[in-house]
Amino acid sequence: MPDVTITVNGQRETRAVETRTLLVHFLREQLRLTGTHVGCDTSQCGACVVHLDGRSVKSCTILAVQADGAEVTTIEGIGTEEKLHPMQEAFRQHHGLQCGFCTPGMIMRAIDLVDRDPDADEKTVRHQLEGNFCRCTGYQNIVAAILAGAIAMRNQT
């Protein structure tokens, strides 16, 4: 089995993996970072979104070996329990979730889209969330949370 070294949330992690191990399984099962979820198994739902070298991607559609040498950020890497990331705090304040299963992917996607387009309007946010499914909320509060989170992220810097 090949060794891969991936910097996850700032920490270099080296593990032996099967070539067919998906990045999401590497994160969840080998590093025990279970905040990244597997929602659909068909590359459609976006519950598994992480940042790979600064871009939001579906970690269920990337092999761990493809991420060898890369930097990965997961939902565990953006804030602490004491001090949530502004986007996490916005989801809490605006109740941008019901069951919460899609939330890690939503937040990782939201941070990437705000990083790239800090002034994104509601229409843009909805469009940019196309790869993330929520089967509870109807998206209304998720979009409200992201718009508020964008302002909070701007004010933070």
Added chain:
Amino acid sequence: MYQFEYHKPTSLAEALGLLAEDADAKLLAGGQTLIPTLRQRLVSPSALIDLAGVPELTGIGRSGELLSIGAMSRYAEIIESPMVRAIIPSLSRTVEVVGDPLVRNRGTIGGSLANNDPTADLTAAVLALDATVVTDRRSISADAFFVDLFETALEPGEILVRIEFPRPSRSAYIKFRNPASRYALVGVFVAEVAGRVRVAVTGAGPKVFRELMFEEALQRKFSPEAVKDLEVSASGLSSDLHASAEYRANLISVLARRAVSAALNEPSHGI
């Protein structure tokens, strides 16, 4: 997923060597189609040859009058390229409607073309814009490249290196999207390149094709009215749970008119 070997060559020559050695190996580009397919055990390659480390397949640039896009250019890179937007804005906009933003952060133009999905978007752009597919050994015209359902002119052991696009005088792509899959139920790309109008249709048949009746009408007069009364035959078009062949035939007419309007309204091509 079945087990497979994994190789990550660092040059085109090394990738070609690995591919020549193993007839059951598959090339891995962005993986946004291949990895889901592997997961469903619909394919079982002996090895994956990851092209992400091959420098010859990257880069967007101009060569003379042509816009050259490396096969491993990810959709997001193409969207963000000021050069692509300046030379062929309709191509930027086509890439913007591929899949979803997460797919666009990984998927590549070369992967899409080599896969030749009958409902892909980029195939229509390449065919309408009369682009040339350049491989490690030859240049293939768009008209010759798309052979059949998921089949291209690429031979075993051949690697797609880049795509060269001539600059159109006007062009636009209109997609009627399947909301579940985000693939094109039907998409029509209209372009005028070197004085010739080309109309490519994706999603409607077993592969992307040109609608010659529309091309002739638009060649005489490039306006939505020119194609208003043209009826497309449903014969040979796809019929499935998403839409009947007749529905798709009607969509081709509707979308062609919209694409012509969009091409006429497009700001003039810069640079």
